[in-house]
Amino acid sequence: MKLHKLLLFLLFFAFASTAVAQSSSQLKRKKEAIQREIELLQRNLDKASQSKKLTLGEIRALSAKINLMQNKITVINSEIKNLDSEIHENTNTVHSLQGQLAQLKKEYAGMIRFAQRNRNSYDKMMFIFAARDFNQAYKRIKYLQQFGQYRKKQADYIQGTEKNLNYKIVVLDKSLKAKSNLLREQESEQDKLARNKREQASVLNQVSRQEKELGRDIAKRRKQQQAVDRAIRDAISREIAIARKKAEDEARAAAAKARAENKAAPVEKAKTNSNYLTSTPEAAKLSAGFENNRGRLPWPVGQGSITENFGRHTEGEASYTNDGVNILTADGAAVRAVFGGEVLFVRMIQGIYVVAIRHGDYFTIYQNLRSSSVAKGDKVETRQNIGSVATTSDGPVLHFEIMRGQSKLNPEAWIAK
Template identity: 40%
Template sequence: MCGKNKARVAFLLMLVLLAVSGMSQTRRTSRTGRTKSQLEREKRNALREIRETSRILQQTQQRKDATIGQLNALKEKIAGQQNVINNISSELKYLDSDVRQTETQVQQTQQTLQQLKEEYSRLIYASAKTANSYNRIMFLFASESFNQLLRRLQYVRQYSEVRKAQAAQITNTQDKLNRQLTGLHAKRQEKSSLLSSQLTENRNLLTIKTQQDQVVTQLSRQEETLRQKLASRQKAVSRLDDLIAQRVREEIARAARAAANRAASRAATASRGNAPVRSPGSTARNAPVEAEVARTDRVTLTPETAVLSSSFADNRGRLLWPVGRGFIAQRFGKHPHPVLKHVVVENRGVDIQTNSGETVRSVFDGKVLTVASIAGMNNIVMIQHGEYFTVYAKLRSVSVSEGQQVQARQAIGTVYTDAEGTSEVQFQVWRNSANLNPENWLGRK
């Protein structure tokens, strides 16, 4: 009977160890899983962006009249608020699953612990029957041989050690169960806190949407003024488009002339040295790099500018933002006017709304191609990156000059704040004469 009890106890101990180990691992995975950590990080980022947008919104609210800049800031704040609520909802789903899993594990541990206690109780009862010294001595001296005596003596010692080990394991399991229960209580408190946060954020969202409705209502009463502003903006955009197209054409022509001059110079040098001139299709190892005919539809690149152009292209989706803080108030392409019905506006770039006085910086290494000023767009800086061009409009001040080499992150000016209190920079990306969507090129803030 004692041998069976010992084997059963050993088997149960093994089950407890495996169960506790599995529960610990499951809990650890649930707590530090990538998805949950990512959600928490995204929520922190969303809250940070809401704070930034609130500061921008506060600047636009200094005037009593509603403005498009104020409406854009409210829309961005609503989007950020919705992101926070969605993240909290996702966190609650993970936490609910974690709580249910932990509750199941606690129940299993309690059952296993109860079985261990019952087995230990039977061991104690069986041991009590032979606990006196006389029975133990009789058990030993009843051995038929000296070897059997040694085995029985070892068995008595091992039996006592198993009892002690089992008692210690019961204590350890009880301690781990208590820690599990404490963790479960903490998770339930976390869930309660998240539910409270979700309720608060929903109230905040409702407040912001109410403000948005009020601004839209006020702006709707200014239809004639908005149409005049839109017409003025379209004229400014047209002037900017003409300037960009002209400067790109001029750069294409200049690069073509430079390439032709270099080719002619090499041909003259080769002629003086009686060396044969390589044809454009030559496959000789020492063929001139620029033997090709200069292009008229795109910038003819030198080896140096080709490397810069390729590097710019390789950073698609990873470029710096032209400002350190802000949000995209108006996206690229055609989209409905935020207030005027049946009116479609077109944007060659993106309008990034930011703080007053914010520094505008170059998004990549390059050469300042143009510094100009256009009514409605204020100061403009155009930077060349090989066959790519970036345009920064609506600058209050400019700190670079034409022909200057600039580095990524280098300040090129400060953002302009209009009479309505809206501070935004117009950012565009071009490849030769092709207009590109800047959002496909900018990285995460």
Template identity: 50%
Template sequence: MKFFRAVLFIISVFFVSGVFAQSSSELKKRRDKLTNELEQLNKEYNEVASSKKVSLKQLNILKAKINLREEKIRNINSEVRNLNNQISQSNNTVRSLQAQLDQLKKDYAGMVLFAYRNKSGYNKLMFIFAAKDFNQAYRRLKYLQQFGAYRERQAGYIQNTQKELKEKIQELDKDKKQKSDLLADQEKEKATLGKEKNNQLKEITNLSKHQGTLRKQQRDLRNKIDKANKQIQAVVRREIEQARREAEEKARLAAAKAKAENRAGESKAKTIDKSSTTSEVLNATPEAAKLSNDFLGNRGRLPWPVANGQLVHGFGTYKDAEGITIDNLGYEIRTGDGAAVRAVFDGEVINITDVSGTYLVIIRHGEYFTSYQNLRTVVVSKGQKVNTKQTLGTVATDPSSGEAEVIFGLTKGVTSVDPKLWLTPN
């Protein structure tokens, strides 16, 4: 029984190790992706650095590199923690296997000694013939046979345990080497990160010589974003009021019809009135309510509005290069020039507006609304139903900064929410 309990323990250890290995594999995949993105940014940074054009692009690329490198360092930290768990688990397994092997050897040595003392065929025969009757003699014969088979099994257990112990020690050595390599990579990334932060300070100092031009670029960009955000709020409010009017009118007509047919007060359904909440208004129809539920059901799994992109600024408050505090209501996503911008979920296009030379597209998904700013071209029309990942248009490239960014926003009614909680982790 002790042996089988030990086997079950070893199996459970290998299962836990498999879980760690799977997590480590995902972390390694993420680290490789970050490395590729950093290489691409390095290439773009070198191209921009060779240009004498004064713009914020060089500084923005540096900031993006710093963000990615910090994320890579955090990723490595997670890998190291995983390896520490694996190493700890492997050490426990090695100690358990070693203790099991020592016990098996001790038991086997006892059996060998017993067999040596009773090795002669004469002693075995005497042991059998000394039985009181035939049944006892038969049982003694079977005992000798089973004892021999048990010795063979114990020898097999010892060999298998020695093999498992050797494999586990090799795996432990491999994990330790991997941890050492990761720590070396981490130190290298930290050193590079320090250099990039120094370069950022130098770049800010260099760009400060052209503060007038750069501040105008920033001011124009922020004004454009603010104008688009106000437009989004206005469009959503109009949509809510229109939905309220339609629901109230529908309720009024239903009540009038019921009265005419002598069925006043028959309906128990909740009607929309001035006291109804925004959520009730926007989900007044079965189609809208279903779309809202479907959208909510995909929280954390919505695709990004571009196939490939890096997050420049997330949702919330941050400071720009000039130290100005900015409240960001969406995701500023850096992508390739002319990249396709796509819907993140099924819905209806309710507004397309020109904002300072680029397009803003707003889509309704029941009580949720998504917005896509800074489009150069648009291939959908107002009132059109769109599907998940359907192309809406192409992203515009800012002529002054050289950046191709799409600004994605998400609101529940008129309340802005963090896209991080809804989009698939990039």
């Protein structure tokens, strides 16, 4: 029974260790991904620092970098917590194995003493012949055989337990060293975070001195965005108008056919803009597919970091609304369609390309492209390259939006985490 309990305990510990290892590997991958984003932001900040003029992109990139560093420290803390749990479990296992080993050795010593007292064949024969009857003599023979086999098994269990104990001690030592390394890494990251926060404070002081310039920059961007928004609204309105006219023509044709056949004309429910945009089976299928991939859409760039979120923002006394997200990426990075669909338009507005793709009654907009590899009416597939990112004073930043009809949606709720 003791041996069975020991085996069950070891099996349970093996499963628990596997679960912790999986969790630790996930945390390690997450930490590495965060570090890649930090390095990307730092490369762009290094380029931006060569210019004496402070830009909104630099402010946003620094804030995004600080948030990522805080996230990295949180991940390191989770790794330390996992290791503490693993160290605690390994310590308990070592103590348990030491206790089991001591008990096994004690029992084995008792068997050895017994065997020593009955070490020659004469003693064994006397033990058998001293039986009351043949049945008892047979049982004594079987007992001596089983005793010998059990003693051999006990010796094997002792060796196995010692081997497992030594392995667990090595694992425990490795975990303690890993924790020591993580604590040093945590301390290093906290020092870096403190330096970056001081840099951020300095930048915010600089913002107050350059507030007028930043205000003009925001006004320029707002004007540019208004031009893009008008182009998008006009294009979507045209799509709705075309779909509406087609639906009205079909309704008139159906009514004329009904009159010719002396039947009552079919009564149609009032349609919304979304109904018009999904009036064909293909468009309805695209809409449903896009909607079913909420939270799982691929990013529009291979590598990037969101430096400005969806919604209202304030810089000094100026405020503005971002109808999408700004993603800082690498110079000349390829821009990819996040879902299959049809190119609604490709426009150059104030020196930059804007590409809009229709997915039924959903639309994705890719802004700040230096080149485009698609044209109006082209069919595109998920992750197909549609152009490359332009580098401006803010760096290589893609502005990405998602709309349903004329309504703006938060892209962060749609793209994969």
